[in-house]
């Protein structure tokens with residue numbers, strides 16, 4: 512058994528976390544990770560606040576172990592309402608990304624813990640100063656959104672800069688990785704890609720199989736997928752997008768999704784489209800439209816297995832994923848391998 516400041520802080524058996532992934536970290540997968548001894552995180556940004564409440568209750572019906580939610584803070588009012596619901600439901604761990612947490616005292620008041628997600632030393636230090644209980648640090652190898660520094664460089668810099676537990680993300684999938692993260696000062700690891708390739712994951716079989724065949728070089732890092740720099744599986748669609756394929760067409764489709772999301776009538780939609788045509792690419796409407804389009808393509812991959820239009824966010828660790836174990840099998844394997852690695856390293860001292 513491996514005991515760290517992460518297992519102590521969150522009360523989980525193993526220092527392994529399921530990274531928040533919208534549409535992927537559904538209650539069954541979250542509970543499977545918790546029941547196998549890890550810390551399961553449910554990503555809420557795809558939900559209305561009331562859907563979040565329903566999902567939290569479903570997770571509680573499937574496990575009595577600690578779990579968390581992950582919310583993207585830049586989504587304004589809906590993020591505030593979601594955090595409020597999570598606090599009312601006394602969710603043990605509130606994990607946030609992309610924003611400044613206003614709810615730390617509120618969460619601490621019911622005994623919950625706040626877990627920030629960062630990708631630079633500066634933001635990690637800030638999260639510690641603000642009063643977070645722990646942080647996730649994500650290196651460039653990771654699936655989806657991230658910054659340029661890689662895990663091997665970023666992790667020791669962060670663990671030397673803050674006193675709170677640090678959970679390493681980006682490029683982890685086995686026990687040697689866990690042992691390496693601990694050696695670099697981390698208190699545990701967080702995995703997205705590896706958990707998305709398990710039996711319990713809802714990811715469409717088409718994309719699971721593509722990932723199993725892929726090498727460590729078969730991902731692309733670009734801001735063309737949804738407007739923010741991120742990593743996705745290399746496919747004909749993502750290759751075309753990176754070369755400058757169809758972001759404008761996508762943004763228009765995205766604008767239509769924004770129309771639906773904001774409940775605009777056709778006159779308002781036309782007004783919005785004219786505004787977009789005269790605006791810089793960095794205008795919030797363009798950003799929203801690109802995100803909506805990226806989300807549409809992502810769900811097409813996850814649910815429909817659509818290889819023509821779908822985008823699957825995947826990390827470089829796909830190159831080391833060659834099977835689809837159950838969550839329990841994966842967790843047991845990682846812990847056994849990490850223990851063996853630590854023992855072997857320790858023996859070198861003699």
Ligand SMILES: Cc1cc2nc3c(=O)[nH]c(=O)nc-3n(C[C@H](O)[C@H](O)[C@H](O)COP(=O)(O)O)c2cc1C
Pocket residue numbers: 530531532533534535554608649652653654655656680681682683701702703704705707823824825826827828
């Ligand atoms: C299929 C998939 C979907 C993801 N979706 C999200 C998301 O909705 N929000 C988010 O903040 N991160 C998302 N991520 C990123 C993970 O939270 C995590 O940062 C990343 O997977 C860690 O690196 P790894 O993939 O090397 O394990 C996603 C990752 C994957 C594999």
